[in-house]
Amino acid sequence: MKHLALEQLQTVAEIERDRPPLSRNQRIERWAELLELNPGRRLATLPQTEYRLPKERACIRADGSPISMAFADPVLRAAGLEGDSYGEAKRFFQLTDYQLHRALCYCHFGATMSAAAAARYVRKAVDNRRRNPIAWLWDSLAE
Template identity: 80%
Template sequence: MKHFAIEQLQTVADVERDQPPLSRNQRIERWAELLELNPGKRLATLYQTEDLPSKKRELVRADGSPITVAFEDPILRAAGLEGDSYGDAKRFFQLTDYQLHRALCYCHFGGTVSAATAAHYVRKAVGNRRRNLIAWLWDTLAD
């Protein structure tokens, strides 16, 4: 008989455990930690998110983006992350458009961003649910 850790089994099967749900900050922190596992890895950015209407922005995704790293994690998927689109990340991690734009957009980094840099900007959202004036304006005028 072969023995496996729960985390190993979750990569090939739906394993349910009685765990309390992850808080918003725990989800964001896990995402940052996953990115930091391979800090030099180049990840795809999302092209010009600030120029898209909100309905189109929600659907934007790129293979190998920082959001893809989160979606590949069985723990975050089990916690409710449904996909690797901009909208999936915004809802699941409860981030503002401004926060996601700063961490993922092409206009800041070009075609790719290092996982370490993405982790830095993702982590800045931990505990920061206050909407400052810039974030409010960004979210209001982005549509």
């Protein structure tokens, strides 16, 4: 790997400065697009998210999960994604426990899920105008 000073790098690469921050929907859409790049890829699910206490649930992570795919993206990291844990995904993508549980939990998909399925459920979080009463109850009890 070759290391260059910022001044040298500016001559060979276009550096984006003062880029406007990504909105919640743009961050989620970016995540879904990353997942769709390889739709058949098998990704690790997160075990028993519904049974864990909030502090414990926030620390759940798995190598090769949909969240770790988001964390591998330099654009999302530059936008503020700081890790590949459940809690970090909840914070950064501004998702509810119900949304994350439905999109990533072992109980819905088994040990692995396709990247296409993950993208479908991640993308559903963008359209949160119609709030499911069960989702509201779930999130109220999960706190």
